[in-house]
Amino acid sequence: MPPREGTYGLLAEFETPSDLVRAAQKARLDGWRRLDCYTPYPVEEAAEAIGFHKNKVPLVTLIGGLMGLVAMFSLETWISTLAYPLNIAGRPLYSWPAFIIPAYEWTILWAGLSAAFGMLALNGLPSPYHPLFNAPNFRAGALDDKFFLCLEALDPKFELIETRAYLETLAPVSVVEVEY
Amino acid sequence: MATSELKPGSPDYERWIDPATGEFRVLEPGQTFKTVTAKISDIVLTPHTPLGWFALFGVGGAVATLLLTAVTWLFLKGTGIWAVTQPVAWGFAIINFVWWIGIGHAGTLISAILLLFKQGWRNSINRFAEAMTIFAVVCAGMFPLIHVGRPWLGYWLLPYPNSMTVWPQFRSPLLWDVFAVSTYATISVVFWYIGMVPDFGTMRDRAKTPVAQYFYGLISLGWRGSVRHWIRYETASLLLAGLATPLVLSVHTVISFDFAVATLPGWHTTIFPPYFVAGAIYSGFAMVLTLAIPLRKFYHLEALVTERHIDNMGKVMLATGLIVAYGYGMEVFMAWYSASHWEYFMMWNRMFGPMGWSYGVLIFCNIAFPLTTLWVRKLRTNIGFMFLISIIVNTGMWFERFVIVVTSLYRDYLPSSWGTYRATKWDYMTYIGTLGLFTALFMLFVRFLPMIPMNEIKMMLPGAKIKPKEVASGEGH
Numbered sequence: 011m012p013p014r015e016g017t018y019g020l021l022a023e024f025e026t027p028s029d030l031v032r033a034a035q036k037a038r039l040d041g042w043r044r045l046d047c048y049t050p051y052p053v054e055e056a057a058e059a060i061g062f063h064k065n066k067v068p069l070v071t072l073i074g075g076l077m078g079l080v081a082m083f084s085l086e087t088w089i090s091t092l093a094y095p096l097n098i099a100g101r102p103l104y105s106w107p108a109f110i111i112p113a114y115e116w117t118i119l120w121a122g123l124s125a126a127f128g129m130l131a132l133n134g135l136p137s138p139y140h141p142l143f144n145a146p147n148f149r150a151g152a153l154d155d156k157f158f159l160c161l162e163a164l165d166p167k168f169e170l171i172e173t174r175a176y177l178e179t180l181a182p183v184s185v186v187e188v189e190y
Numbered sequence: 191m192a193t194s195e196l197k198p199g200s201p202d203y204e205r206w207i208d209p210a211t212g213e214f215r216v217l218e219p220g221q222t223f224k225t226v227t228a229k230i231s232d233i234v235l236t237p238h239t240p241l242g243w244f245a246l247f248g249v250g251g252a253v254a255t256l257l258l259t260a261v262t263w264l265f266l267k268g269t270g271i272w273a274v275t276q277p278v279a280w281g282f283a284i285i286n287f288v289w290w291i292g293i294g295h296a297g298t299l300i301s302a303i304l305l306l307f308k309q310g311w312r313n314s315i316n317r318f319a320e321a322m323t324i325f326a327v328v329c330a331g332m333f334p335l336i337h338v339g340r341p342w343l344g345y346w347l348l349p350y351p352n353s354m355t356v357w358p359q360f361r362s363p364l365l366w367d368v369f370a371v372s373t374y375a376t377i378s379v380v381f382w383y384i385g386m387v388p389d390f391g392t393m394r395d396r397a398k399t400p401v402a403q404y405f406y407g408l409i410s411l412g413w414r415g416s417v418r419h420w421i422r423y424e425t426a427s428l429l430l431a432g433l434a435t436p437l438v439l440s441v442h443t444v445i446s447f448d449f450a451v452a453t454l455p456g457w458h459t460t461i462f463p464p465y466f467v468a469g470a471i472y473s474g475f476a477m478v479l480t481l482a483i484p485l486r487k488f489y490h491l492e493a494l495v496t497e498r499h500i501d502n503m504g505k506v507m508l509a510t511g512l513i514v515a516y517g518y519g520m521e522v523f524m525a526w527y528s529a530s531h532w533e534y535f536m537m538w539n540r541m542f543g544p545m546g547w548s549y550g551v552l553i554f555c556n557i558a559f560p561l562t563t564l565w566v567r568k569l570r571t572n573i574g575f576m577f578l579i580s581i582i583v584n585t586g587m588w589f590e591r592f593v594i595v596v597t598s599l600y601r602d603y604l605p606s607s608w609g610t611y612r613a614t615k616w617d618y619m620t621y622i623g624t625l626g627l628f629t630a631l632f633m634l635f636v637r638f639l640p641m642i643p644m645n646e647i648k649m650m651l652p653g654a655k656i657k658p659k660e661v662a663s664g665e666g667h
Contacts, residue, residue: 123377
């Protein structure tokens with residue numbers, strides 16, 4: 011992405027999660043779509059308030075798990091029947107009950123790795139730089155004890171002066187401009 | 191504050207009762223987001239390392255050199271320096287492997303199963319229980335690797351195309367172990383790391399020195415606490431917990447297959463999988479107590495790891511201990527009920543033979559002492575007593591694996607091949623060395639990583655409750 015200049019958005023700080031959720035609900039009702047909340051721990055009500063529902067992590071996990079299962083079971087079958095057939099105490103070459111165990115482990119392995127790395131990828135992480143880190147009060151509180159609502163400049167409704175006035179009506183502790 | 195000493199009417203009593211549930215609080219009242227962050231991250235970010243830390247790390251490191259020495263000698267001379275020979279071809283290596291893996295299982299139980307059951311009290315202890323899991327798996331995984339004789343060829347266990355055109359044999363429980371344990375190690379590390387990412391963000395923002403800022407900034411992956419991220423993060427955590435739960439049960443099941451699939455009396459039994467899993471959790475909780483009790487004292491974490499935690503862990507130990515006791519009872523019963531001469535002789539010999547003393551130690555440490563005393567609430571909340579019992583149960587569970595391995599093997603079908611087992615000094619050095627390695631790794635963990643998950647503790651604080659009235663009004667102040 012080319013470096014951007016100008017304003018990323020306006021950041022309003024709140025003392026309690028309830029204040030944040032109330033403000034986020036109001037902003038969403040008033041037609042804001044490019045907005046996000048920042049909290050020190052998961053606040054599900056805030057995600058609800060900004061209308062975040064699309065969560066693809068379970069799908070990614072399912073696909074990863076199925077791929078692990080199919081990959082390992084086919085590998086075992088191919089090795090034991092075609093690549094390297096061995097007579098082990100007269101058991102059939104295709105001893106599927108024994109094959110289930112490694113296949114089961116690989117289902118969990120690839121589902122787990124997909125859940126973890128899929129979550130990071132969907133979140134766009136790692137991203138060591140983010141404009142929000144430029145806000146003077148963000149790093150002091152975002153992952154400690156403060157709650158933030160950010161209205162982003164990409165929203166068509168965004169207008170620096172008016173949006174700041176609008177945010178002030180939501181009774182925040184402070185409103186600061188975030189630059190790229 | 192000892193909850194056991196609180197009586198109705200005493201000034202502290204009201205403070206400790208949660209008005210919503212009528213139960214004792216899990217955390218000491220009066221904590222805020224700020225105090226939690228400060229308390230936990232300052233342990234790591236302080237420039238002043240306590241002297242006691244150096245002492246413990248030094249002791250751990252010194253003991254770990256025993257392992258280094260023993261393994262070096264082993265690589266030079268081969269497994270002949272151990273006491274493994276016929277008829278006891280599996281000695282300390284497998285005993286220690288199963289013991290360490292079992293200890294690890296409580297960490298997964300706490301982080302995964304108790305998360306699924308919404309047991310909020312686990313939040314205080316899950317991080318270091320997971321760390322314990324990983325370090326225990328490190329110690330465990332070493333034993334089969336060094337036991338293969340030529341560990342530099344350990345990768346032959348994996349299915350990969352090679353110039354020998356040889357492939358692994360998928361009908362062997364020992365190969366199942368490779369997949370079970372490697373999956374377990376990987377998923378445990380991933381679960382642990384993902385759980386720490388938001389806390390690394392907090393550390394990055396609080397760190398004062400450039401080195402710490404850079405280090406935590408790097409490993410926090412740029413976490414900024416967006417609620418969209420948090421929702422995906424929560425989903426991924428729940429899914430990982432849901433995956434780790436069947437995983438932890440399968441790992442010790444597969445390990446019990448190493449024994450149960452053999453036709454040896456004392457091993458060939460269907461009760462092994464559940465009884466191995468219960469035993470693993472039993473010893474794992476004991477190890478969590480062994481670690482948590484000194485830690486909360488040393489770092490003054492009594493407000494976050496309260497007596498309620500110790501009490502609850504005592505209850506889990508009681509429950510899993512009873513399953514283990516049932517397993518022992520059933521083994522004896524089946525030896526008699528099977529009407530098999532071999533089974534009957536094995537059990538008689540296990541109890542009263544030349545190594546009968548080890549069975550006695552096992553029964554005392556795992557059944558007679560803990561399962562009679564853990565019923566008493568006063569004892570469960572007595573910190574000194576719980577520390578003692580955790581050591582006793584860990585000893586007992588080590589002897590359980592000793593009894594299973596040695597007393598089943600040293601008197602086999604043919605009296606002419608009967609022998610005995612006497613561990614050599616290299617066996618002891620390797621085992622004691624892993625205890626040192628475990629201690630050293632754990633001390634590094636408490637110094638450099640947040641040992642209690644800050645974001646999960648914050649979720650449990652009263653300040654985290656969304657007040658529906660304020661939200662619904664929409665008008666605010």
